[in-house]
Amino acid sequence: xxxxxxxxxxxxxxxxxxxxxxxxxxxxxxxxxxxxxxxxxxxxxxxxxxxxxxxxxxxxxxxxxxxxxxxxxxxxxxxxxxxxxxxxxxxxxxxxxxxxxxxxxxxxxxxxxxxxxxxxxxxxxxxxxxxxxxxxxxxxxxxxxxxxxxxxxxxxxxxxxxxxxxxxxxxxxxxxxxxxxxxxxxxxxxxxxxxxxxxxxxxxxxxxxxxxxxxxxxxxxxxxxxxxxxxxxxxxxxxxxxxxxxxxxxxxxxxxxxxxxxxxxxxxxxxxxxxxxxxxxxxxxxxxxxxxxxxxxxxxxxxxxxxxxxxxxxxxxxxxxxxxxxxxxxxxxxxxxxxxxxxxxxxxxxxxxxxxxxxxxxxxxxxxxxxxxxxxxxxxxxxxxxxxxxxxxxxxxxxxxxxxxxxxxxxxxxxxxxxxxxxxxxxxxxxxxxxxxxxxxxx
Amino acid sequence: xxxxxxxxxxxxxxxxxxxxxxxxxxxxxxxxxxxxxxxxxxxxxxxxxxxxxxxxxxxxxxxxxxxxxxxxxxxxxxxxxxxxxxxxxxxxxxxxxxxxxxxxxxxxxxxxxxxxxxxxxxxxxxxxxxxxxxxxxxxxxxxxxxxxxxxxxxxxxxxxxxxxxxxxxxxxxxxxxxxxxxxxxxxxxxxxxxxxxxxxxxxxxxxxxxxxxxxxxxxxxxxxxxxxxxxxxxxxxxxxxxxxxxxxxxxxxxxxxxxxxxxxxxxxxxxxxxxxxxxxxxxxxxxxxxxxxxxxxxxxxxxxxxxxxxxxxxxxxxxxxxxxxxxxxxxxxxxxxxxxxxxxxxxxxxxxxxxxxxxxxxxxxxxxxxxxxxxxxxxxxxxxxxxxxxxxxxxxxxxxxxxxxxxxxxxxxxxxxxxxxxxxxxxxxxxxxxxxxxxxxxxxxxxxxxxxxxxxxxxxxxxxxxxxxxxxxxxxxxxxxxxxxxxxx
Numbered sequence: 001x002x003x004x005x006x007x008x009x010x011x012x013x014x015x016x017x018x019x020x021x022x023x024x025x026x027x028x029x030x031x032x033x034x035x036x037x038x039x040x041x042x043x044x045x046x047x048x049x050x051x052x053x054x055x056x057x058x059x060x061x062x063x064x065x066x067x068x069x070x071x072x073x074x075x076x077x078x079x080x081x082x083x084x085x086x087x088x089x090x091x092x093x094x095x096x097x098x099x100x101x102x103x104x105x106x107x108x109x110x111x112x113x114x115x116x117x118x119x120x121x122x123x124x125x126x127x128x129x130x131x132x133x134x135x136x137x138x139x140x141x142x143x144x145x146x147x148x149x150x151x152x153x154x155x156x157x158x159x160x161x162x163x164x165x166x167x168x169x170x171x172x173x174x175x176x177x178x179x180x181x182x183x184x185x186x187x188x189x190x191x192x193x194x195x196x197x198x199x200x201x202x203x204x205x206x207x208x209x210x211x212x213x214x215x216x217x218x219x220x221x222x223x224x225x226x227x228x229x230x231x232x233x234x235x236x237x238x239x240x241x242x243x244x245x246x247x248x249x250x251x252x253x254x255x256x257x258x259x260x261x262x263x264x265x266x267x268x269x270x271x272x273x274x275x276x277x278x279x280x281x282x283x284x285x286x287x288x289x290x291x292x293x294x295x296x297x298x299x300x301x302x303x304x305x306x307x308x309x310x311x312x313x314x315x316x317x318x319x320x321x322x323x324x325x326x327x328x329x330x331x332x333x334x335x336x337x338x339x340x341x342x343x344x345x346x347x348x349x350x351x352x353x354x355x356x357x358x359x360x361x362x363x364x365x366x367x368x369x370x371x372x373x374x375x376x377x378x379x380x381x382x383x384x385x386x387x388x389x390x391x392x393x394x395x396x397x398x399x400x401x402x403x404x405x406x407x408x409x410x411x412x413x414x415x416x417x418x419x420x421x422x423x424x425x426x427x428x429x430x431x432x433x434x435x436x437x438x439x440x441x442x443x
Numbered sequence: 444x445x446x447x448x449x450x451x452x453x454x455x456x457x458x459x460x461x462x463x464x465x466x467x468x469x470x471x472x473x474x475x476x477x478x479x480x481x482x483x484x485x486x487x488x489x490x491x492x493x494x495x496x497x498x499x500x501x502x503x504x505x506x507x508x509x510x511x512x513x514x515x516x517x518x519x520x521x522x523x524x525x526x527x528x529x530x531x532x533x534x535x536x537x538x539x540x541x542x543x544x545x546x547x548x549x550x551x552x553x554x555x556x557x558x559x560x561x562x563x564x565x566x567x568x569x570x571x572x573x574x575x576x577x578x579x580x581x582x583x584x585x586x587x588x589x590x591x592x593x594x595x596x597x598x599x600x601x602x603x604x605x606x607x608x609x610x611x612x613x614x615x616x617x618x619x620x621x622x623x624x625x626x627x628x629x630x631x632x633x634x635x636x637x638x639x640x641x642x643x644x645x646x647x648x649x650x651x652x653x654x655x656x657x658x659x660x661x662x663x664x665x666x667x668x669x670x671x672x673x674x675x676x677x678x679x680x681x682x683x684x685x686x687x688x689x690x691x692x693x694x695x696x697x698x699x700x701x702x703x704x705x706x707x708x709x710x711x712x713x714x715x716x717x718x719x720x721x722x723x724x725x726x727x728x729x730x731x732x733x734x735x736x737x738x739x740x741x742x743x744x745x746x747x748x749x750x751x752x753x754x755x756x757x758x759x760x761x762x763x764x765x766x767x768x769x770x771x772x773x774x775x776x777x778x779x780x781x782x783x784x785x786x787x788x789x790x791x792x793x794x795x796x797x798x799x800x801x802x803x804x805x806x807x808x809x810x811x812x813x814x815x816x817x818x819x820x821x822x823x824x825x826x827x828x829x830x831x832x833x834x835x836x837x838x839x840x841x842x843x844x845x846x847x848x849x850x851x852x853x854x855x856x857x858x859x860x861x862x863x864x865x866x867x868x869x870x871x872x873x874x875x876x877x878x879x880x881x882x883x884x885x886x887x888x889x890x891x892x893x894x895x896x897x898x899x900x901x902x903x904x905x906x907x908x909x910x911x912x913x914x915x916x917x918x919x920x921x922x923x924x925x926x927x928x929x930x931x932x
Contacts, residue, residue, distance in 0.1 A: 026798060036695060057555050095517060162763070270766075280919070343483045
């Protein structure tokens with residue numbers, strides 16, 4: 001099945017126009033020695049056959065487990081209308097809106113997305129999206145280096161270890177000094193941060209809620225880095241901002257996050273959505289696409305890609321980033337999600353997540369030998385200390401139908417008995433009860 | 444058209460959530476809470492659906508228009524691929540499951556998709572191993588450049604330069620720069636491709652790699668490619684293949700046989716996944732055997748019993764370029780497309796893509812100047828410089844096409860061709876569509892001679908006319924602010 005419309009007769013007619021005797025003749029620039037002869041590939045199949053094969057593969061994935069697993073990626077509910085909008089071919093089969101008159105749909109949607117993100121985060125300007133939360137964090141770090149002309153970054157270890165690993169990977173060929181600050185009882189160590197900050201510090205990277213789910217008011221940490229002339233970069237979790245203090249309210253300079261929670265399925269790790277918002281004064285140092293409002297000759301409002309001289313297709317090796325294709329359709333998903341849940345719904349869903357986590361934590365705390373860490377308040381995810389290896393416990397819980405959480409020992413040595421448990425609005429009281437009973441049973 | 448925030452009515456709701464069924468109330472200290480509400484839209488579901496449907500109707504797209512945007516491969520995206528990517532077994536799968544104990548067994552189907560897609564891509568490109576992690580083409584370039592750096596570092600060689608032709612996509616130099624390299628620009632030769640002699644002149648021990656798109660952005664295949672590869676390999680450099688234009692070679696030639704060591708592909712160009720209005724894409728990277736140890740962590744492996752596992756213990760790996768295993772949803776679409784196509788249809792894809800391009804080129808070359816007057820591969824570049832002398836620039840040609848319901852070619856790229864119009868019809872378009880495009884282009888060329896002003900006014904049939912980009916850059920209105928209420932007299 002190749003989706004080709006032309007008939008043999010049409011091909012002959014077209015060949016005549018080109019002056020070639022055969023299609024193969026059109027490839028004569030490829031030296032004979034370089035032409036491939038046989039490929040070890042399966043023969044093509046019909047839609048029906050491929051569907052059967054893919055359905056079989058899809059069934060071989062444990063999506064029936066009840067999820068108490070988060071770690072920055074959550075099974076929030078996606079309203080049906082959001083996916084219906086994404087399935088408009090006019091959106092998903094378009095390219096990057098380089099011809100604005102033919103792309104007002106995509107451009108206005110991006111403008112609305114930028115607006116929604118600014119309002120959610122309390123920041124002044126947001127870009128059109130980056131690949132994911134981790135690449136957004138790397139881009140934010142690069143931005144801070146450009147803005148300050150310094151090369152040291154302080155990295156709170158409450159920042160997702162998944163993102164810290166990505167940051168180290170991307171910067172391995174660049175001359176950047178990273179200083180990791182350990183967390184104490186799950187919270188950012190102000191005393192250690194104070195010792196590490198100096199005139200070489202380009203930025204501090206913090207996360208709220210942090211990887212352990214703890215919530216903090218980090219305004220004082222932001223102030224500390226500002227005092228030495230550095231920038232504050234914060235990773236945020238968009239759903240939590242229905243309730244929590246925003247990066248903008250804390251004085252953050254660059255806010256980055258993973259947009260999966262607002263309207264995207266888990267989809268085994270992607271495609272996801274990199275969110276980035278900053279202060280107006282830094283927008284020329286921001287990577288990625290940016291849409292601005294303007295007018296046409298008749299005064300009608302329209303939208304265009306703007307400040308493009310930051311980008312690779314114009315600036316090449318001097319661009320702010322190499323990013324071209326980003327996550328436009330995922331940004332549309334986030335916009336439709338935020339529109340459908342709206343001003344009231346975003347607070348409601350955040351409240352539901354927090355309340356269910358509070359309830360689950362009480363149920364788990366009541367199990368002998370289990371202790372929920374209450375060193376700081378938490379949002380929808382919390383740390384439980386178990387009387388056994390968390391990895392083993394999770395393994396037993398799978399047999400009972402639960403993805404019980406994330407064993408922290410994988411990324412935090414010494415925390416082998418600690419389990420990170422996540423709740424979303426989708427977990428019911430019954431499921432939480434059954435989860436607590438099952439956990440008690442396997443301990 | 445009004446933005447969604449202007450359609451807001453206080454108190455109106457879209458979708459609702461069920462009331463809480465738990466007795467607990469989370470207690471969060473006031474200093475941790477936001478002081479004001481997030482002013483998101485307050486609209487009904489119907490208003491939201493109507494708003495976004497209307498927005499969609501203000502787009503050109505492959506589903507509605509011919510879209511011959513050069514180097515973007517705007518082919519038809521089968522609806523089937525959308526359906527299978529949404530199967531719950533794929534879409535609802537948590538990416539951290541494999542990191543749980545014996546968790547790999549919980550995701551065998553998904554790991555199978557990753558492994559099998561990589562295997563098919565190896566065969567198509569002649570590479571030994573693929574990573575599916577890179578999230579877009581430029582992300583693949585950066586991954587590839589980091590692999591090259593890691594390889595030379597392990598060899599104890601200090602190499603600082605990457606050669607890139609002047610006709611390359613802007614992402615090539617930008618990616619090389621982020622990987623820490625100095626970019627050496629190689630000029631295009633008389634025949635429209637990079638000459639081996641030019642490469643020889645730029646060669647030194649500092650050269651880490653040559654990044655090449657082949658066929659290049661002019662749609663021309665470089666017949667000297669083996670010689671060039673030998674030159675680069677002669678200084679222990681590596682050959683990087685930008686797969687943006689692989690559609691031209693499918694089933695006919697493989698980058699691996701040409702001497703390339705690293706390949707990135709754009710699943711959203713060549714392999715049927717949609718462009719999404721600018722992403723998400725997927726940019727898997729393939730490498731030859733000696734570079735395999737440097738691929739990102741993790742790697743999917745097939746065990747002797749036929750099951751799959753994720754390998755994390757990789758001491759030479761460059762590390763983590765993505766949070767997990769790549770743009771999985773995009774990879775599922777490409778896998779479905781590859782299975783539909785099979786080995787037998789690969790050749791018809793490239794054959795029809797190249798035939799369509801040559802047909803349009805043959806029909807248009809008397810009406811526009813051709814950047815390089817020779818047969819092309821899947822795309823070609825015209826120049827509107829003849830029309831420009833009459834005051835009609837490439838941009839005006841583009842806007843004239845919009846009024847005729849056709850998405851314009853890529854304009855002003857490659858930057859080495861004045862008034863460039865880069866045209867890639869793709870294999871899925873019919874002769875009738877190509878003829879309509881040819882007719883529109885000829886009509887525009889005629890208008891350029893007889894009534895250039897008619898083109899300066901274009902487009903008039905789109906929702907908005909030409910927009911003031913200077914004002915946009917000056918005003919920097921990138922987020923909607925409601926107008927201040929009128930001051931009472």
